[in-house]
Amino acid sequence: MRLADHPLRLRLTLLYCLVSVMSSAVLLVIMWALAESLSGDLLPVPDLSELTAPSPPPPGDDADLLPPPALDAVGSSDDGLVQPLIALAIMALISLFLGWLIAGRVLRPVLTMTERLRQISERNVHERLALPGRRTELKDLADTVDGLLGRLGTALDAHKVFVANAAHEMRTPLTVERALLEEPLIDPEADLESFRSSFERLLVISDQRAQLLESLLILSSSEQGRGADELVDIADLVQLTLRERAPEAQRRGIHMETSLRPTWIPGDPVLLGRLLVNLCDNAIHHNVPGGTVEVSVHRKIGRAVLTVTNTGEVISAGQVDGLFESFQRLHRTTDDGHHGLGLSIVRAIVRAHGATVTARPRPDGGLVVEVAFPMTEAVRAGAGTP
Secondary structure: HHEEEEEEEEHHHHHHHHHHHHHEEEEHHHHHHHHHHHHHHHOOOOOOOOOOOOOOHHHHHHHHHHOHHHEEEEEEEEHHHHHHHHHHHHHHHHHHHHHHHHHHHHHHHHHHHHHHHOOOOOOOOOOOOOOOOOOOHHHHHHHHHHHHHHHHHHHHHHHHHHHHHHHHHHHHHHHHHHHHHHHHHHHHOOOOHHHHHHHHHHHHHHHHHHHHHHHHOOOOOHOOOOOOOEEEEEHHHHHHHHHHHHHHHHOOOOEEEEEEOOEEEEEEEEHHHHHHHHHHHHHHOOOOOEEEEEEEEEEEOEEEEEEEEOOOOOOHHHHHHHHHHOOOOOOOOOOOOOOOOOHHHHHHHHHHHHOEEEEEOOOOOOOOEEEEEOHHHHHHHHHOOO
């Protein structure tokens, strides 16, 4: 086993050893200081009145061979320090060994998670770490990673479905275009009028495909986020959008009603304009002759609320959530210029602005879509203007 392959474990081992050795050294110093203090307190105080001059040693004694007391004291002091130092060295070696084992035990869940994450790819993103045991910091980390993998798997599945639906939507007009191009060629009696009719139909299909590509680009850009924030009067954008769609509403015999209050919100005016266009187009297109479209802007608990209500056919509650998915339509027709991206783009723009969107069916037919935008503190305190 190479130590360089386990840098974190080696650091934890050295840290544990350092703390252990320092603690042992401090303990030895404290014990030595206490011993010195106790030995000094127990020494008796000599009586100077009873002190007499030492008598000379009798002749023949080997007094000169006796070492002086000071030398004994020094020698005993040195011998007393050697043993604690040896014990400290042994303690350091034991600390290194125990520290290496403890660090390995602590890092074992991390190594397990690392190995499992290396085996997870886009093909098996549904697998999870599922770290066993009671709740700890490492288990919380593993559960967080599992949640991230779950969201990533959901996003990948949605991306695959989106790509498949987009390919299907693009393949249909290509098939029709090829048929229109081959029709006059295989007809030996084709004249100029038949060519003109085919070209006119080709232009219509080309326009529809251009609208689809534009919708896909808007959906992609809105999912990536918005540009620089500006204070936008949502009521003013509603009036502009309704003026542009007034001819289409009159052609269908739809009555437009508004209840607008000047309300400023931070956001991207381009994306907000596209949101209003899609909501109004959806309300006009999925309506009945002589129906109504009601658009209102008001404040509710510190939020700017945009509500678009339209009459129309009866929609079940189970169909509402599916309308916000890409390429989902109540009636799958490919010649009406709609591709089922309107409300999915609305949802993406709403998310980019930190807002919320809810939809509910009307009892007598139609739909109510409500978008709640967050407002800044300065705008909340004002009277409707920045």
